[in-house]
Amino acid sequence: MPGVGPNDLLGDGSLGELGPDRTLLNPDGxxxxxxxxxxxxxxFDREAFRDQTVYFDFDSSTVRPGERAKIxxxxxxxxxxxxxxxxxxxxxxxxxxxxxxxxxxxxxxxSIREHLVGEGIAPDRVNxxxxxxxxxxxxxxxxxxxxxxxxxxxxxxxxxx
Amino acid sequence: xxxxxLQLKSRFPVLTKLMAAPLGAPCTNSATLRRASPVxxxxxxxxxxxxxxxxxxxxVSIFGGRDAGAPRTMRSHGLVxxxxxxxxxxxxxxxxxxxxxxxxxAIIIERHSDPTKxxxxxxxxxxxxxxxxxxFDLEVMGFEVVSPDxxxxxxxxxxxxAVEGRLTDRVTKSQLLGNxxxxxxxxxxxxxxxxxxxxxxxxxxxxxxxxxxxVGRSGKTTEIYRADYDGANAVPVTKDGELVAAPAxxxxxxxxxxTSYLAGPPDIYAQNVRTGARKAIAKYSGLNTSAAVSPDxxxxxxxxxxxxxxxxxxxxxxxxxxxxxxxxxxxxxxPCWSPDGxxxxxxxxxxxxxxxxxxxxxxxxxxxxxxxxxxRVTEPEWSPDGRWIAFTAQWSRFQICIVPSEGGKxxxxxxxxxxxxxxxxxTLIFTRRKNGRDVLSLLDVPTKRVKDxxxxxxxxxxxxxxx
Numbered sequence: 001m002p003g004v005g006p007n008d009l010l011g012d013g014s015l016g017e018l019g020p021d022r023t024l025l026n027p028d029g030x031x032x033x034x035x036x037x038x039x040x041x042x043x044f045d046r047e048a049f050r051d052q053t054v055y056f057d058f059d060s061s062t063v064r065p066g067e068r069a070k071i072x073x074x075x076x077x078x079x080x081x082x083x084x085x086x087x088x089x090x091x092x093x094x095x096x097x098x099x100x101x102x103x104x105x106x107x108x109x110x111s112i113r114e115h116l117v118g119e120g121i122a123p124d125r126v127n128x129x130x131x132x133x134x135x136x137x138x139x140x141x142x143x144x145x146x147x148x149x150x151x152x153x154x155x156x157x158x159x160x161x
Numbered sequence: 162x163x164x165x166x167l168q169l170k171s172r173f174p175v176l177t178k179l180m181a182a183p184l185g186a187p188c189t190n191s192a193t194l195r196r197a198s199p200v201x202x203x204x205x206x207x208x209x210x211x212x213x214x215x216x217x218x219x220x221v222s223i224f225g226g227r228d229a230g231a232p233r234t235m236r237s238h239g240l241v242x243x244x245x246x247x248x249x250x251x252x253x254x255x256x257x258x259x260x261x262x263x264x265x266x267a268i269i270i271e272r273h274s275d276p277t278k279x280x281x282x283x284x285x286x287x288x289x290x291x292x293x294x295x296x297f298d299l300e301v302m303g304f305e306v307v308s309p310d311x312x313x314x315x316x317x318x319x320x321x322x323a324v325e326g327r328l329t330d331r332v333t334k335s336q337l338l339g340n341x342x343x344x345x346x347x348x349x350x351x352x353x354x355x356x357x358x359x360x361x362x363x364x365x366x367x368x369x370x371x372x373x374x375x376v377g378r379s380g381k382t383t384e385i386y387r388a389d390y391d392g393a394n395a396v397p398v399t400k401d402g403e404l405v406a407a408p409a410x411x412x413x414x415x416x417x418x419x420t421s422y423l424a425g426p427p428d429i430y431a432q433n434v435r436t437g438a439r440k441a442i443a444k445y446s447g448l449n450t451s452a453a454v455s456p457d458x459x460x461x462x463x464x465x466x467x468x469x470x471x472x473x474x475x476x477x478x479x480x481x482x483x484x485x486x487x488x489x490x491x492x493x494x495x496p497c498w499s500p501d502g503x504x505x506x507x508x509x510x511x512x513x514x515x516x517x518x519x520x521x522x523x524x525x526x527x528x529x530x531x532x533x534x535x536x537r538v539t540e541p542e543w544s545p546d547g548r549w550i551a552f553t554a555q556w557s558r559f560q561i562c563i564v565p566s567e568g569g570k571x572x573x574x575x576x577x578x579x580x581x582x583x584x585x586x587x588t589l590i591f592t593r594r595k596n597g598r599d600v601l602s603l604l605d606v607p608t609k610r611v612k613d614x615x616x617x618x619x620x621x622x623x624x625x626x627x628x
Binding site: 059102 | 383404406407420425426427444445446447448450451464466467468469470471490491492493494495508510514515537539540553555559578579622623
């Protein structure tokens, strides 16, 4: 577990929303990701958390207060079944450039992960993947589509028995 | 394959310099010469009707865009040419006393001098693909193809079996080059001639024989491709059927780095495009993307999120000896190297909006690079001569911009995104949206002229110009 240190607040303020347990944050700016493991050991379920997709403001990776309940709900499920893990997928709308969106999508997934950790989920049960703007949920070049594409999706990982 | 070139030297190199006045021009005094009037058309210098073939050693590298050395020359003589030259000398001497000043004025009027305007050139005698390639190349490289009477330079020749061409300067009345090409496709010969014209006229190497890589999307599938700089001869580099992104050449045209999701998450690979051999460079947890190879080829900068945030890292070119350069909470993206390898320019969102920062490549502090006039700034690319950083700025649309590499005022060049410099530090390739798909476009920075790359189908984006 990363040690206690000053929060490295550099702009988006989301650390303030984690609740009292700020010590989980790496003072360098994030919680280290667990080592890669073999995906073939797991079944991937995209439907389990379909309704918990978290939406973001343009160019932001801050989790809005109104979205937090969804993360709590995912955390709750994970707590009920300690064999499971979750993958958070970060996405962007088309209005940023390609590689910037790949990084922003990852930053969104990591922000959600930090909230899950803040809810008591062990960091090594959550991994992240960013698709940038390459996997839109809704095709379209208008705000309605863009709103639906700036998102983090949860994919439940159940170990194969 | 190597393009062989025979140089047809002007028969009268000594006399060429004396041919300053147009043959047959009346001896008028300087007061009647107006700045706007063009030099009178004269018969072009005669070239021999047929050339004995001369074997020369190859002197053009197939995979470079640069003049590889002085070619062998060939001489021939003829009576007609001597008489023609004698007449010209007589005409000069007869007018010399009263015309010395006006002859000099006539030359100055014609000479192209405004770098923001294309150089007028006439291209005569070619057909089909060769004609098309010559004109495209010259228009990309800062010329405008015009009719002979409006041109300062005349490129004349033919492509019957082999491309040959003679370049004349109408102002100095001198032949600048006369070449014939062989041992390559006609298209390649045409590119070689275009490069030779550019080198003669501008003194700088051309880019007509250079190579690009890009992401090609067709439906939902993306693959990495490489092609000639004009989009011809596109071949796939990847065939995995998985999401790919961010191709980036190592110096040369052999090793290409790129991001691929073929193993599931985004990882960085390096591939020898000739043999197909591929090696994983970064497969850490989370995001591995935005590889940028240092100009000396020894190191690679990358964006990795394994420590919990997308940060800038540098490793040896094979991925070893990994060093973390930034530790910000916000995301970094799209690093690029200064030509001397000492500095990396990277995007960071640490100030709220994405902006450009400089950091010593050996580690140090992020320092904001001033981009006055631009809002959200991403995708920097440092020009090979070190003077400029090109980038994508985002207002309501994406704009290709440049800023002096020490920071300062931004110049908007064209609508589009994701620029990559040619080796000449003058041409940019970028992506723009056209009729519902992405196309690659070529921008000549001084004249701001844009030409789309030839592209048959699909969306082409994220270009990288081999250097």
